[in-house]
């Protein structure tokens with residue numbers, strides 16, 4: 256196989272990143288924007304030892320799953336990968352990905368429960384927009400920090416487009432320079448917006464390479480005219496030469512330091528630095544499933560990687576006790592406050608790295624009936640898994656994961672430490688993107 260050659264390929268699979276896969280000359284060929292069932296003319300772009308990358312030239316026979324793409328920047332923006340196929344087909348792909356990973360990496364062949372999935376329009380409650388050199392808000396391209404301007408993302412609430420437009424206008428009128436990652440020069444880095452689905456409260460946070468926001472009164476006046484639900488305007492200071500979006504310091508320039516939402520009947524105060532599930536509707540369904548698996552009635556529960564306390568607090572009324580662990584201090588402050596405003600007295604929160612907190616709890620002699628873990632993509636360290644299995648020694652572990660590959664690796668390690676996978680449910684918190692969440696139930700053998 257050579258670069259620039261053209262092939263007619265039948266697409267037989269889809270990668271975890273949403274790219275179609277065909278076969279030619281004994282090689283797998285990855286072709287973005289194709290899907291299972293397509294017969295496509297493909298141009299080879301890059302050839303490796305056992306696989307190659309190709310580009311779709313034309314469709315000879317389109318898959319039955321295809322639909323018309325409705326977004327002008329699909330293909331360019333790094334957000335959605337499935338706008339060209341039906342949501343029905345996307346659900347099947349995601350369900351199967353989770354199953355394949357758990358079988359192949361986790362070494363357990365159990366069929367998943369049906370994926371919990373629903374595709375509410377504009378489901379996200381959070382966006383972080385970088386700006387291009389002309390001061391247009393947008394998103395990064397795939398595997399790149401090239402900015403693709405996007406006026407109105409179809410995953411975001413409509414109001415976010417009005418807010419970004421307002422901020423961009425203000426920046427242009429006031430000659431606010433736009434941050435450039437390559438030179439580490441320029442002032443305005445990102446526009447970060449969050450909206451609480453139940454209360455409609457909105458937070459607007461400008462991430463700046465500086466300490467003070469110039470012409471802030473003008474910005475605040477314009478923002479408050481855009482929507483009366485804007486309850487908090489903040490700046491986040493990030494002067495580091497890094498591609499991490501948020502710095503450590505936030506300052507409120509108008510309104511409250513927080514916005515409040517309601518999740519699973521629990522009031523949740525959110526500061527900009529606290530993690531919060533981006534899809535409220537599906538997060539409630541995910542937490543319901545986690546609760547069913549955790550079976551909290553009368554149990555002592557440890558909630559590792561607890562963020563603002565959301566999962567544990569959703570079970571606190573049934574549980575005997577909840578201990579939440581989280582590394583971000585602002586998130587722990589939110590979690591404590593959230594327990595208080597909801598009248599929850601049986602929850603305690605520790606701000607520490609999961610490994611250190613686990614050892615601290617072991618020293619205190621704490622054990623648990625149920626341990627819930629909801630780690631970031633890299634999963635749980637083998638050290639923490641061993642502490643859970645041999646020191647906390649719970650009957651049940653509920654693992655919520657946004658990466659089924661690291662989840663599967665950890666299922667194997669839990670297996671080596673006496674815990675068996677009983678059941679699992681994929682849950683689509685991120686329709687149209689390549690991501691999928693999974694919640695699993697492990698039991699002590």
Ligand code: SAH
Pocket residue numbers: 529530531532559560561562563564565566580581582583586607608609610629630631
């Ligand atoms: N359970 C929460 C948050 C899940 S996201 C919810 O559903 O909303 C994962 C959380 O793990 C984040 O809040 C992140 O700050 C936290 N985290 C990341 N690394 C950690 C570590 N080493 N120790 C403890 N918490 C960590």
